[in-house]
Amino acid sequence: MLGLGEGEAGSIVPQHLQRRIKRVSVVVVALAVAIFVTIPVYVMVAVAVQDPTNVFAGGDVHLLIDSVTLRNFEVLFEETATVRYFTNSLIVTISSTILSTSLAVAAGYGLTRFDFTGKTVAARAVLFSYMFSPIVLAIPLYVIFYTLGLLDSYFALTLGLTAISAPFTIWLMWQYFQTVPIALEESAWVRGASRTRTVWDVVLPVARPGYISAAIFSFAVAWNDFTMSRVVMSSDEMYTITVGASLFLDRVTIGWGETMAVSLLICIPPFLIAVFLQNYLLQGFNVGGLE
Amino acid sequence: MSTSTLRRPFADLDERRLLLWLTFLPLVVFFTLVWAIPILYALGMSLFEDPTTAPTFVGLGNYAAILTSGDFGLFLWNSVLYAVSTTVFSLIIGLALALVVNQEIRGGSILRTMMIFPYLLPTLVVIFIWQFLFDPNIGVINQWLVDYGVVSEPIAFFSTVEWAMPAVAITSVWKFGSFAFFILLARLQAIDPNLYERARVEGASPWQSFRDITVPHLRGAILIILLVRGIWMFNKFDIIYLSTGGGPLDATTTLPIRVYELAFSEVNFGAATALAGIMFFLLAGVAVVYFKVFEPEKEVAH
Numbered sequence: 001m002l003g004l005g006e007g008e009a010g011s012i013v014p015q016h017l018q019r020r021i022k023r024v025s026v027v028v029v030a031l032a033v034a035i036f037v038t039i040p041v042y043v044m045v046a047v048a049v050q051d052p053t054n055v056f057a058g059g060d061v062h063l064l065i066d067s068v069t070l071r072n073f074e075v076l077f078e079e080t081a082t083v084r085y086f087t088n089s090l091i092v093t094i095s096s097t098i099l100s101t102s103l104a105v106a107a108g109y110g111l112t113r114f115d116f117t118g119k120t121v122a123a124r125a126v127l128f129s130y131m132f133s134p135i136v137l138a139i140p141l142y143v144i145f146y147t148l149g150l151l152d153s154y155f156a157l158t159l160g161l162t163a164i165s166a167p168f169t170i171w172l173m174w175q176y177f178q179t180v181p182i183a184l185e186e187s188a189w190v191r192g193a194s195r196t197r198t199v200w201d202v203v204l205p206v207a208r209p210g211y212i213s214a215a216i217f218s219f220a221v222a223w224n225d226f227t228m229s230r231v232v233m234s235s236d237e238m239y240t241i242t243v244g245a246s247l248f249l250d251r252v253t254i255g256w257g258e259t260m261a262v263s264l265l266i267c268i269p270p271f272l273i274a275v276f277l278q279n280y281l282l283q284g285f286n287v288g289g290l291e
Numbered sequence: 292m293s294t295s296t297l298r299r300p301f302a303d304l305d306e307r308r309l310l311l312w313l314t315f316l317p318l319v320v321f322f323t324l325v326w327a328i329p330i331l332y333a334l335g336m337s338l339f340e341d342p343t344t345a346p347t348f349v350g351l352g353n354y355a356a357i358l359t360s361g362d363f364g365l366f367l368w369n370s371v372l373y374a375v376s377t378t379v380f381s382l383i384i385g386l387a388l389a390l391v392v393n394q395e396i397r398g399g400s401i402l403r404t405m406m407i408f409p410y411l412l413p414t415l416v417v418i419f420i421w422q423f424l425f426d427p428n429i430g431v432i433n434q435w436l437v438d439y440g441v442v443s444e445p446i447a448f449f450s451t452v453e454w455a456m457p458a459v460a461i462t463s464v465w466k467f468g469s470f471a472f473f474i475l476l477a478r479l480q481a482i483d484p485n486l487y488e489r490a491r492v493e494g495a496s497p498w499q500s501f502r503d504i505t506v507p508h509l510r511g512a513i514l515i516i517l518l519v520r521g522i523w524m525f526n527k528f529d530i531i532y533l534s535t536g537g538g539p540l541d542a543t544t545t546l547p548i549r550v551y552e553l554a555f556s557e558v559n560f561g562a563a564t565a566l567a568g569i570m571f572f573l574l575a576g577v578a579v580v581y582f583k584v585f586e587p588e589k590e591v592a593h
Binding site: 013015018019022026027029030033034036037038040041043044047056060061063102103106107109110111113114123124125127128129131132133134135136137139140141142143144146159160162163166170194195196199220223224225226227231242245246249256259260263266267270271273274278281 | 307313317318322329384387394399406413414420421423424429430498526527529532547570574578
């Protein structure tokens with residue numbers, strides 16, 4: 001603790017002035033960030049829920065919401081395969097979430113409770129793959145899936161998405177299980193429970209916050225993914241919503257109104273997560289960050 | 292937890308072994324299938340010309356061709372510029388806001404919640420929004436810039452050579468800035484408040500408390516953010532591909548974009564996997580530093 005305890009002022013700026021500067025800068029930073037974060041989201045909503053003729057009337061874009069219409073959503077559902085894309089996204093996202101989370105729970109438990117040589121290597125491999133570029137992985141996966149005739153399938157994309165999310169979910173569960181005292185399990189064994197039974201009745205309930213975080217993370221990765229889906233899914237009816245919607249801007253019939261409407265729809269699942277599961281989400285950050 | 296009536300289906304030793312298999316087998320199988328085999332396969336492919344159609348062994352020829360090609364330097368520079376600028380700005384903004392929210396100001400928890408939103412919006416949505424905001428004809432940003440006389444003509448941010456990279460970087464910082472914020476905020480909240488109280492009683496100014504208490508506690512987190520966030524941004528594909536596609540005139544072509552172009556536009560999987568291999572070795576180099584400095588695996592391998 002440099003300089004503390006010597007009672008020195010240490011600066012030519014008087015203390016009360018320093019505190020005032022601090023208070024003002026706190027408010028300024030808070031406001032600036034609030035505006036920086038909110039305005040783009042507001043713009044999306046404003047364009048999505050209003051009629052384009054209203055938003056784009058005259059020269060300047062009109063962004064005050066004074067009339068709400070579902071017109072953009074109707075055009076979206078009538079003229080595009082949005083529903084189909086959403087269904088595809090939901091299928092691969094849910095499959096990948098289940099696969100990634102179960103892998104992580106099993107591996108996390110095993111890595112915590114059993115000792116074996118090469119554990120450090122395993123830890124490094126998991127962490128290294130966590131930092132790996134999805135596009136670099138997607139290229140060989142594409143060639144392999146192509147050779148096996150698996151391109152354009154839910155199965156292939158589920159594997160690809162899980163490959164991206166699993167390193168972190170495994171890491172997260174590995175760390176999480178270490179906070180679960182072994183004594184909890186031992187007391188169940190002493191009372192005659194089998195090891196497998198103990199895992200089911202004691203370990204899993206205690207680990208619930210851990211695997212909810214893992215599930216949120218893998219859901220978010222799969223839902224947000226563009227790269228893997230772009231590479232693995234090549235026919236229009238297999239596109240996920242991110243790939244399908246990314247092509248909207250090139251179409252003449254789809255304007256900004258519909259584009260923002262689809263954006264709003266894509267945001268619904270993450271929004272629900274944020275509202276209901278915020279604390280689990282933050283727990284994920286604390287363990288080592290989300291990508 | 293009334294488990295006392297349960298019978299053991301296996302003797303303890305066998306059951307231990309069973310659990311060991313149950314927990315490790317999926318991990319080993321999965322990692323072999325989707326990580327080890329593809330990466331080895333890619334490294335193998337990188338040694339061939341036309342590896343997918345008419346493979347001819349060329350050794351390190353693909354690597355040599357990439358490293359000596361005139362534009363490799365540009366793509367590497369773009370990658371580094373993108374990674375460094377987005378990481379540093381995310382860190383600055385995240386740090387400023389983490390310090391603010393940690394003051395427990397009114398509305399701090401609302402700010403914290405708001406910070407999750409850019410992070411949760413899928414990349415595609417973020418790109419749509421910023422393309423709209425930056426649009427030269429209807430974009431609000433250009434309208435403001437023109438109205439307030441900052442520029443005389445609207446700027447086509449994503450399609451102008453000088454502006455494409457800054458525009459992509461701003462978009463990226465908007466989305467990923469909160470990563471640094473949440474990590475730093477967690478660190479700040481772990482600092483014992485008594486330290487500040489003692490410093491205040493002993494007459495330390497806010498600046499001195501910051502320098503002598505806050506900064507040392509954040510140092511490790513800042514290093515991690517710089518390294519890990521830097522690696523991720525270096526690897527980022529979707530945000531650039533969706534906003535500029537690497538253009539205009541390669542102004543935003545980073546190595547991941549180039550890998551994709553080589554594979555799917557030029558259908559040259561030899562070159563694509565060789566470039567992926569170069570990225571792999573660059574990343575491995577940084578990872579070695581990361582493992583040496585932080586020993587992150589020590590956290591779990593007691």
